[in-house]
Amino acid sequence: MQASDTQGGAAGAVPPVEARSEGEKQGAGQGAGLPAHEVVYRTLRARVLYGQFEPGQAVTIQGLVAELGAGMTPVREALRRLMAEGALEFQGNRRISVPLLGAAEIEQLLVARRALEPELARRACARIAVEGIAAMERIDGALDDAIRRGHVHDYLVENHKFHARLNAAAEAPILSGLVEGLWLRFGPSLRVVCGAFGTRNLPDMHKDLIIALKTGDAEGAARAMQGDLEQGMEMILRAL
Structure with a gap:
């Protein structure tokens, strides 16, 4: 069964600000007490991360200004930060897009994730509380519910x-910061995977990971994480 996103519409569509998803609201921190450029940055970052900008889809700076109801300067600053992080690229004529990934980029992302995420799982196993x-x-239960409903965005x-x-439980901010940067690069392609295979056909090893955390099995947690990320990147490669 192929999933459809009942909340966000077609992949890559940009919802109006008043219709922001829960993911965007969390990313923007509700905007309370934050400067305009930070609110815009967090909103756009969430849209990139959850695939609301489809890889290769061009958007204009002026269009984002109108869409977000923000000034040109905060939007430019947010886009500059996201381009520096590799999440967006400039196409000319004031157009911005999410980079398209090829096999070479996916291979590099896989190498980086293999080096970082199993180590974070090991560290989390030693530190995470009940x-x-x-x-x-x-969270995994909510994810399973999204799979049952075929709701891509919630998934x-x-x-x-x-x-x-x-x-976060690993308490290794340098490593986790690097991983967040990697997720910004491949996150949009996960939405392509959902469109190609449907959420019901996306395997994960979350329950194996949780069992390892409960039993204090650091190497088991690392193996589960490596298996999980390798499955995900393989699905991205197959979908592109």
Whole structure:
């Protein structure tokens, strides 16, 4: 069964600001007390991360200014930061797009993820509290619910939330910061995967990882994470 995104419409469509998803709201921190450029940055970052900008789809700076109801300067600053992070690229004529990934880029991302994410899982296993594991189980339950409903956007939000929670538990901000940068680069392609295969056909090893965390099996957690990320990157390669 191929999933459809009942909330976001067609892949790559940009929802109006008042219709922001929960993922965008979390990314923007609701905007409370933040400068305009930071709110715009977090909003656009969430849209990139959850595939609301389709890889290769061009958007204009002026269009984003009108869409977000923000000034030109905050939008330019947010785009500059996202381009520096490799999440967006400049196409000329004031057009910006999410870079298209090829086999060479996916191979490099896989090498980087193999080096970083299993190590974060090992460290998290030694540090995570019972409450943290329970929170990850709740997130995984919400992810399973999104799969049953075939809701692509919720699936992408909960999947990222699961990994981000684990990485935070590792208490290794340099490593987790590097991983977040990698997710910005391949996250948009996960939406392409969902469109190609449907959420019901996307395997993960989250439950194996949770079992390893509960039993204090650091190497088991690392193996589960490596298996999970390799499955995901293989699906991206097959979909592109």
